[in-house]
Amino acid sequence: MHELAIANSVLEAARTEAEKRPGMRLAKIVVRIGDLAGVDADSLSFCYEALVKETDLERCALEIERIPQSNECPRCRHNFTVANFEIACPACGSVETRFAGGDELELAYLEMEDA
Numbered sequence: 001m002h003e004l005a006i007a008n009s010v011l012e013a014a015r016t017e018a019e020k021r022p023g024m025r026l027a028k029i030v031v032r033i034g035d036l037a038g039v040d041a042d043s044l045s046f047c048y049e050a051l052v053k054e055t056d057l058e059r060c061a062l063e064i065e066r067i068p069q070s071n072e073c074p075r076c077r078h079n080f081t082v083a084n085f086e087i088a089c090p091a092c093g094s095v096e097t098r099f100a101g102g103d104e105l106e107l108a109y110l111e112m113e114d115a
Contacts, residue, residue, distance in 0.1 A: 003040060006105070007047040011057065013107050021112055026060040028111035034067040034104040041066065069102030 010031055018026050033039050041064045048062045069082040073089035079100055080090050088095045 003043040004047040004051075006039060007044055007051055010048070010062075010107055011051055014060075014110055015057075017110055018112065023115055024112040025115040026057060026110060027113045028061045028063055030063045030065060030108040030110070032065045032067055032104050032106050032108045034102040035069050036103040037105045039105055065108060067102055067104050070100045071097040072100040073097045 010029060014026055014029050018024065031044070033041060033044070044064065045062060052058050052060060070079055071082050071087055071089075072079045073092060073094050074096065075094045076089060076092040078089055078091035080097075082102070087097050089097055
């Protein structure tokens, strides 16, 4: 279950950033996860809740933003969301498209409030 390690890393990064802002506390942590990142959002949420239980971050919410797979067409430069494994460009019909996104795993932003 690598989601536990990911949740722990997210918390460490968030704490490090929060320490730079005395008098503030973390209210929300937002993470972006691509559909191809290999991370189960439900498992990540479960692990996060287990790690913050009965700590100073227990009231800090975790929000997960899902990022779908996207491809780009080199012929017409159209960027599109891949659905049902259909990689053909919906604008021009070319099947020679390239992967453009959907494997992200990033700490998007933190929301802070007065302590």
